[in-house]
Amino acid sequence: MLDALFVRRWLVAAADAVDREAERLTELDSPIGDADHGSNLRRGFRAVAAVLEKEAPDTPGAVLMLAGRQLISTVGGASGPLYGTLLRRTGKDLGDAPEVDPARFAQALRTGVDAVAALGGAAPGDKTMLDALVPGIDALDNSPGSFGSFGAAREAALQGALATTPLQARKGRASYLGERSIGHQDPGATSSALLFAALAETADG
Ligand code: ADP
Ligand code: MG
Ligand code: MG
Secondary structure: OOOOOHHHHHHHHHHHHHHHHHHHHHHHHHHHHHOOOHHHHHHHHHHHHHHHHOOOOOOOOHHHHHHHHHHHHHHHHHHHHHHHHHHHHHHHHHOOOOOEEEEHHHHHHHHHHHHHHHHOOOOOOOOOOHHHHHHHHHHOOOOOOOOOHHHHHHHHHHHHHOOOOOOOOOHHHHHHHHHHHOOOOHHHHHHHHHHHHHHHHHHHO
16 A cells, blocks of 8 residues: 555655756757756755655645645746646545555546646647656556556656657647757656656665
8 A cells, every 4th residue: 555655755766866867857958948857857856855854744645735736836847837737636636545555546646647638738749748657657557556567657658758759849848849859858758757767666665
């Protein structure tokens, strides 16, 4: 079962991963963006880790909603409201359950990913974070809902991020480049793969 502590450990692992990979995320955002994705997320996830150290909500839903609010208020770029919505809507869907099984957690994450798609108006294939989030969540759903499925989700999200390279961006800043966005990996899909990697790492213990 997944409890508030599990979700806190996931988000702190995500903050560490973002911190480690921030330069790379910003580099990916240079040719097809404004070279701030790593610094945006580093600021946001540091704030998430800090608030989770101060406050310790006692349900998975409350932890996610607090973290989502923190991302929205600290990240100026497009990714802040999008990732903030992902966490907030996932948390809201979990309600006040003190613990949930992996299948229920996957279902809530799906609700969060759907909210990201609704907010940004993007679909898989548009060269955005959804190109990693959707395969990741699909992999979670396609398994019996065991902890092992988090490893499959990590791999699917990573492959999804890598597969954004040949795509032309249809949403976000990169879409302004038209065909010139082809040949570059999407920074947001890359950071989404990091979130799934952090989730698998947390499930592994
Ligand atoms: P900004 O583009 O405002 O500088 P970031 O650099 O932090 O914001 O984030 C850029 C990433 O956000 C992109 O690589 C893409 O994955 C994601 N993104 C941008 N617009 C959308 C959208 N409409 N829907 C989903 N994801 C998006
Ligand atoms: Mg940017
Ligand atoms: Mg920006």
